Amino acid sequence: MSNFESTTSIPDPNEFDSQDADIDPELEFRSTFSEALSQHGFPDTLVLSRERADVVFHDRRLEILDYLKQNEPRSVRALAQELGFDKGVVSRDLQELAAIDVIEYESTGRAKAPRLKHRHVVVEPVV
Numbered sequence: 001m002s003n004f005e006s007t008t009s010i011p012d013p014n015e016f017d018s019q020d021a022d023i024d025p026e027l028e029f030r031s032t033f034s035e036a037l038s039q040h041g042f043p044d045t046l047v048l049s050r051e052r053a054d055v056v057f058h059d060r061r062l063e064i065l066d067y068l069k070q071n072e073p074r075s076v077r078a079l080a081q082e083l084g085f086d087k088g089v090v091s092r093d094l095q096e097l098a099a100i101d102v103i104e105y106e107s108t109g110r111a112k113a114p115r116l117k118h119r120h121v122v123v124e125p126v127v
Helices: 025-039 050-056 059-070 076-083 087-099
Strands: 045-048 103-108 111-116 120-123
Touching: 025 045, 045 050, 050 059, 050 087, 050 120, 059 076, 059 087, 059 111, 076 087, 076 111, 087 103
Parallel strands: 045 120
Antiparallel strands: 103 111
């Protein structure tokens, strides 16, 4: 037996049958919803669960997102100054938004420039 062979069998991904998988119905719903949005003219859409939406629907965070939609600040500090908020508060808001995949950081030297990660962010339907 070579070093690359194993005594355990590794399933072939080409033989995957989704019927045999135990898929979270809520995750499957968000995936289907996202795919439908993409097919109807809303590509690059992040679908958030209702439970995670409260992270976004906060007045200051919405203001930050609106600003990032129109501008590309060079750093977190610059964003805070441009909006007139405390840098620490903005930094914590951005960390929360990054944790749920709404924003990402573009590194420019030592500075981290916040950027929107998706063109659209929606919350899964209530019903």
